[in-house]
Amino acid sequence: MKRILYLMICFSVGMAYTQEFDFNLDQLNPEASYLQESVELMLIREQSRADSREMKLTALTNIEAAIRRGVTGGEVFTALEYLALEGTLRRSAYQNRMGYPDIRSKAAVYLGELGTPEAHTVLLKMAGLEFETTVLTQVVTSLKKIGINKDQETVNVITAILTRFDMLSPDNLLALSGIEAYETFAAQNGWKLDSASMLAISNIADGRYHGRIRQRARDLLVQLRTYHHRSSSGS
DSSP: OHHHHHHHHHHHHHHHHHHHTTOOTTTSOHHHHHHHHHHHHHHHHHHHHSSOHHHHHHHHHHHHHHHHTTOOSHHHHHHHHHHHHBTTTBOOTTOSSSOOHHHHHHHHHHHHHHOOHHHHHHHHHHHHHOOOHHHHHHHHHHHHHHOOOGGGHHHHHHHHHHHHHHHHOOOHHHHHHHHHHHHHHHHHTTSOOOHHHHHHHHHHHTSSSOHHHHHHHHHHHHHHHHHHHHHHHHO
């Protein structure tokens, strides 16, 4: 905590200096800009590893600001990976409960913003470890946003998630995020999906979901079957 307070003081002094002289980070000379960014990244690292939920939220706010400036590697990615997996892959040493689902959900949002192959890998890891539907909904949304589906891996992961919760505890928002992801990946693949994914969509269309979500699933099935019929007829 003392280290975090020290870094916060350094960062605050630097920000006050730049505001007093009407500077921003881009207008500083390279040495001053590098120093300011280094302190900020160290602060993100310490905040992300603090026990306090409020500190972790502050880390995510600072991560968002860094991403907006184009800073996507190093401590930004490392902190996001840590926050995304704390409570699932790593149990917090300071908490009786398994981490903070809202923190993992926000981390998933910013991993989607990063959009890198490394961020994609962490999201896939989250998908296999996560047990909260709110977090998984954002994981699926971020996987869709990144749009990587090498060797069908992403679609297979999404299908596994939807199938698991369709059997145990159907969730409307998770189902909707899955349908939207299927639409994205089907469009990349000539409107083709594998049989397991088609079955998952069919389960949503006929399952215990909100009427609009069931209809969205039916519409996607019609679209997929229409394109499949056209391609079969044309071959």
